[in-house]
Amino acid sequence: MGVGVKKKALTFQELLFTLQRFWAERGCVLQQPYDVEVGAGTMSPDTFLRVLGPKPVRIAYAQPSRRPADGRYGENPNRLFRHTQMQVILKPPPVNVQELYLESLQAIGIDLREHDLKFEEDNWEWPVGGAWGVGWQVMLDGLEITQFTYFQQCGGMDLDPIAGEITYGLERIAGFLQDVDSIYDIVWAVEPDTGKKTTYGEMRLAEEEQFSAYGFDYAEVDSLWEHLRLYEAECLRLLERADELLNHPDTSKLVHRRLPILGMYELALKCSHLFNLLDARGAISVTERVGVMARIRTLILRTASTYRNKNAFDWKYDELRARQP
Amino acid sequence: MADFLFEIGLEEVPARMIASAETELRKRVVDLLTRERLGSEAMEARAYSTPRRLAVLVSGVLQRQQDIAEELTGPAVKIAYKDGQPNGTPSPAAIAFAKKAGVAVDALKIVSTPKGDYVAATAVKPGRAAAEVLATELPKELAAIYWAKNMYWRAGKPERFVRPVRWLLALLGDEIVPVGFGGYTAGRVTYGHRVLFGAAPIEVGEPQAYLAALTQAHVMADVELRRHTIRKALDRVCRTAEGTRWREDQALVDKMTHLTEWPSVLLGNFDKEYLSLPEEVLVTVMRDHQNYFAVETGDGKLAPYFLAVLNTEADEAGQAVIRHGNERVLRARFNDAKFFWEFDQRMTLEERLPLLEKVTFQKDLGSYAEKTERVVQLCKIFVDRPGVQKLGLDYNALIDAARLAKTDLTSELVKEFTELQGAIGGLYARAQGFSEASAAAIYDQYRPMSMEDRIPRTAEGQVLALADKADTIAGMFKLGLEPTGSKDPFALRRAANGIVKILAEGMLPITLGEVAQAGVGSGDEALIGKVEVFLAERLEFYLREAKGQAYDVVAAVLAVGADDVRDAVARTEAVSAVRGGEDFREVSAAFKRMKNILVQASEKKIAAAPVLDVAMLKDGAELALAEKAADLKPKVAELRARQEYRGALEAIATLRPQVDAFFDAVMVMDPDEVVRANRLALLARTLGDFSGIADFAEIVVAG
Known part of the structure; x- marks a missing residue:
């Protein structure tokens, strides 16, 4: 065979560098991965909260994304408990956003003239986050390499301006570029002086094995429920406190500014991850499922609307201050 | 232009x-x-x-x-001219009107109306x-x-x-x-x-x-040209794999037509080893997940190839790259499926039964274990019907199928390919040594999925599908979750359509009433009635939409009974077949007239005699009708009993001369109270004797 083998295919880390450089050169701020467990790059506050409100944003980051139910003990060559998404948020989306995206493919070594490219309808939805958008899955020679979404709603609120989101599946793209059949065979890095290769398997297989075992076999259901309850209670407590403070005329600017919205959001994310763990463990019946999802949805939607209320105040405050001589 | x-x-x-x-x-x-x-x-x-x-x-x-000429009417002549005369000096009112109409003052005309003379103008509205x-x-x-x-x-x-x-x-x-x-x-x-x-x-x-x-610029903007190009290319490229043909798939051709601007087709292949996976899984992966056409050999078996429609044009080297990529993706997908298939074999369907206790069917209707229990009971009730017993179905195979029907919901393969629920269970049952009858019944349990879909192939499968759907409908109705308007979140209409289609096209002599009764259980007559009405509505839908029968024929047939589905279908077809005949049309019209007379009489509290007294019939025409009807009655009844509805209807149509003569010669509402009551009794008897197949009064007679 060897037809598709690219001699100079990018390593996993070069792929990441190249995309980061590409988007940095087009005005994106590069952020580091968010350090709380999330199921997708969208759930990072750098997307979820920044798309709210009128302030323009261009940001890009790689986000390790945990989905306990997708774990396969490292036995399946195409499924991971944790994969890496490269997330680009452009608010508002430039007119040539699709062309920019196609240029990014050229940048990572995909010569579009040699491939079959299709934009197929795929609308994204995260009901628990009150978020949805329309867009496509980008198919390259039959492989879904990117999810492209125009966000319409987030946190249950209409967005204006909307944001464009480009989510690259880094493992898939690296596997495609390097023409390997198993994710674990992807070359992660090459030592320039010795030529020694480090593979994805060397870096991550143990993690897949152990976290699959933890999620499916070891996790203690009762304590996971208890953690969920505690995080939820803490989040609700903060939400209530924030309501009081935001509605109180005597709240000082400083207290206002320090309202821990990001803390609330993080607690809600913790709940979401615990839900996923319990789900993978097979501990949530269909009946419970709807109820627990509604509880987490409440946390996230209330956090989003508190964020908006607080920021509406901040933006107004900034505006007023800007007018002072 | x-x-x-x-x-x-x-x-x-x-x-x-x-x-x-x-x-x-x-x-x-x-x-x-x-x-x-x-x-x-x-x-x-x-x-x-x-x-x-x-x-x-x-x-x-x-x-x-085109410019449009518009006639505008202005002020009255006496206001338009200073001296009130048509040839007088124009007043400011006339000048203003002329200006508004866009004409010169001396181009104003006079028009006479019943209210008097007015100034008018022909305004030309220039075309845009x-x-x-x-x-x-x-x-x-x-x-x-x-x-x-x-x-x-x-x-x-x-x-x-x-x-x-x-x-x-x-x-x-x-x-x-x-x-x-x-x-x-x-x-x-x-x-x-x-x-x-x-x-x-x-x-x-x-x-x-x-x-x-x-x-x-490499864009084929004509949709039909693109569709044609794709079909031709599929044929041509498929020929390169000898002894094969692509599996016709109109929906996929359509989709690919609308996904491409400049289509071409590429043949790829996959390792024969994957052919050991069920064809259903392979086809679902290729068709639904990858938009590939499946390829089969002359005997209809899947061949290890696929056809991909590309939105580009590549030379041989380029094709090789694209083929390689597509084959790589398919291999990964098939590997996944194989992984799930093998993983699932670690546990038999029997061993999965306890897992159903943890899978909720609906929060107030309990788990799938509980649903399974109910469906098994329903299957037993249906099998006990005398007519069903005669079919000689395999009781044990049916009960096995009903017990294990939902266990595939706990399998990895169904979690991955939810659209294959039922089919996977059937395949696992076969692989685990259950009888073909059980496997086929499990496989077909969700059928028919639509009006076009086939019904379960075997009697066991039909009973199981019927029981499953009846349980779902009755359960949701009990909770007050019946469909309203366009809202049908539990797809109960589809389930009921399935019941009707199974009873219409299958072999089970079970009525809609029995389905409702069994599903709801005894006791709640009101609820049973509600479910019956719901099922009858779906029968009406089936006759009209799936069978293409006219609205009035369906109404006429269902007016006299909607319980026995196959009988209703036969009656509808018979009425449709004869309704074009002149005699039948006339007799229908006459029956409608009889019904109207009886309704009006009853509204006026004029009673018909309880029994027709033939001796009292004086007029030749009424006697002739009574005799002919009496003569025809046993013949029609016998044909009806044999379900030879068309023959029965044709026999009824032979009443025409007597009916025509009756209405020409006889006045039903005779002043003599006794004569009148007796004539009404004649009408009631005639209608009663011949309306068992359909209520002819519902038939719309054109003109």
Whole structure:
């Protein structure tokens, strides 16, 4: 065979560098991965909260994304408990956003003239986050390499301006570029002086094995429920406190500014991850499922609307201050 | 006259929405031109579309609307002229009117009306230029196009559309029409294939040059041409794999037509080892997940090939790269499926039974274990029906199937391919040594999924599918969750359609009443009645939609009974077959008349005699009708009993001469109370004896 083998295919880390450089050169701020467990790059506050409100944003980051139910003990060559998404948020989306995206493919070594490219309808939805958008899955020679979404709603609120989101599946793209059949065979890095290769398997297989075992076999259901309850209670407590403070005329600017919205959001994310763990463990019946999802949805939607209320105040405050001589 | 070309350039439109939008755009443009008096007799419109554009090309468009002469009436003559005389000096009122009408004062006329003489003028409303009309009106039409899902993209949300607009092109002859929409004003520029042509703008000189310009730019804008190209290419490329043919799939051809601007086809293959996986899984992966056509050998077995429709054109080396990529993806997908298949074999269906206790069917209806329990009981009730026992179905196989039917919901393969629920269970049952009857019943339990789908193949499968659906419907009705209007979240109409279709086309002698009774259980008569009515509505739907029967025939047939589905189908077909005959039509009309007379009499509290007294019949015509009817009654009854409805109806139609003569000669509402009551009894008896197949009064007789 060897037809598709690219001699100079990018390593996993070069792929990441190249995309980061590409988007940095087009005005994106590069952020580091968010350090709380999330199921997708969208759930990072750098997307979820920044798309709210009128302030323009261009940001890009790689986000390790945990989905306990997708774990396969490292036995399946195409499924991971944790994969890496490269997330680009452009608010508002430039007119040539699709062309920019196609240029990014050229940048990572995909010569579009040699491939079959299709934009197929795929609308994204995260009901628990009150978020949805329309867009496509980008198919390259039959492989879904990117999810492209125009966000319409987030946190249950209409967005204006909307944001464009480009989510690259880094493992898939690296596997495609390097023409390997198993994710674990992807070359992660090459030592320039010795030529020694480090593979994805060397870096991550143990993690897949152990976290699959933890999620499916070891996790203690009762304590996971208890953690969920505690995080939820803490989040609700903060939400209530924030309501009081935001509605109180005597709240000082400083207290206002320090309202821990990001803390609330993080607690809600913790709940979401615990839900996923319990789900993978097979501990949530269909009946419970709807109820627990509604509880987490409440946390996230209330956090989003508190964020908006607080920021509406901040933006107004900034505006007023800007007018002072 | 000129040609008009309009194209709206979009980011990729979802394939499923393109065809209807293309048709709608053409209709809107043609209707607009017609409404605005811009269409000539020779006007003709063609529509084009690709994922990135919708276009319409209209020939025979007028450059300008005709001027319209309009008669305006002004002030009365006595006000219009200073001396009140038609030839007098015009007053300010007349001058103002002439100005408003756009004519000279001396061009004013006098018209006489019943209210007196008035000043009038013929005003000429000049026609507007087509370009001007289109530029003003077309944007409104664009905004009104229906999309199943649309979006905002510009700040301030000025408009919603399926995807962001990227360009507009509008030409009337060789002139640009400045149509504005989505932040763009139309020009004469279009764009070609993203990859094969690139981003360079293409100038279109005049409308007729459009298609050729796009072809040059590797865009086939004509949908039918693309469809034809794809079909031909599938045939041609498939021939390179000897002894094979591609599996016909109209829906997939359609989808690929709307996913490509410049289609070509590529043959790929996969390792024969995967053929050990069930064909259903392989086809689902290829078709639903990858948009590939399956390839089969002469005997209909799956061959280790697939056909992919590309949105590009590649030489042999390029094809090799693309083929390699597609094969790699398919291999990964098949590996996944194989992994799940093998993983699932670690546990038998029997061993999965306890797991169903943890899978909720519906929160108030309990787990799938509980549903399974109920479905097993329902199967037993149905099998106990005397007519069903005669079918000689395999009782143990049926009960095994019912017990294990839902266990595949706990398998990895069904979690991955939910659309294969039931089928997977059937395949696992077969692999685990259950009888073919059990396996087939499990396999078919969700069928029919639609009006077009087939029903379960075996009697066991039909009983199981019936029991499953009856349990779901009755359970949801108990909770008050029946469908309302367009809302049917639990797809109960589909389940009920399935019941009707199984009973109509299968072999089970079970009535809708029995289904409702068994599903609800004894006790709640009101609820049983509600479910029966719901099922009868679906029978009506089935007869009209699936069987294509006329509204009035269905109403006539169901008016006398909707319980026995197969009988209702037979009666409907018989009535449809004879309704065209003149005798039948006349007899139907006469029956309707009889019914009306009886209804009116009963409204006036005029009672018919309880029993017809033949001795009292004086008139020859009434006696003839009574005798003929009495003569016919046993014959019709016998034909009915044999379900030879057409023969029975033809026999009833032979009543025509006597019926005609009766209404010509006899006055039913005779002044003599006794005669009248006896004649009403004759009508009631005749109607009663011959209305068992259908209520003929429901038949609409044309003219």
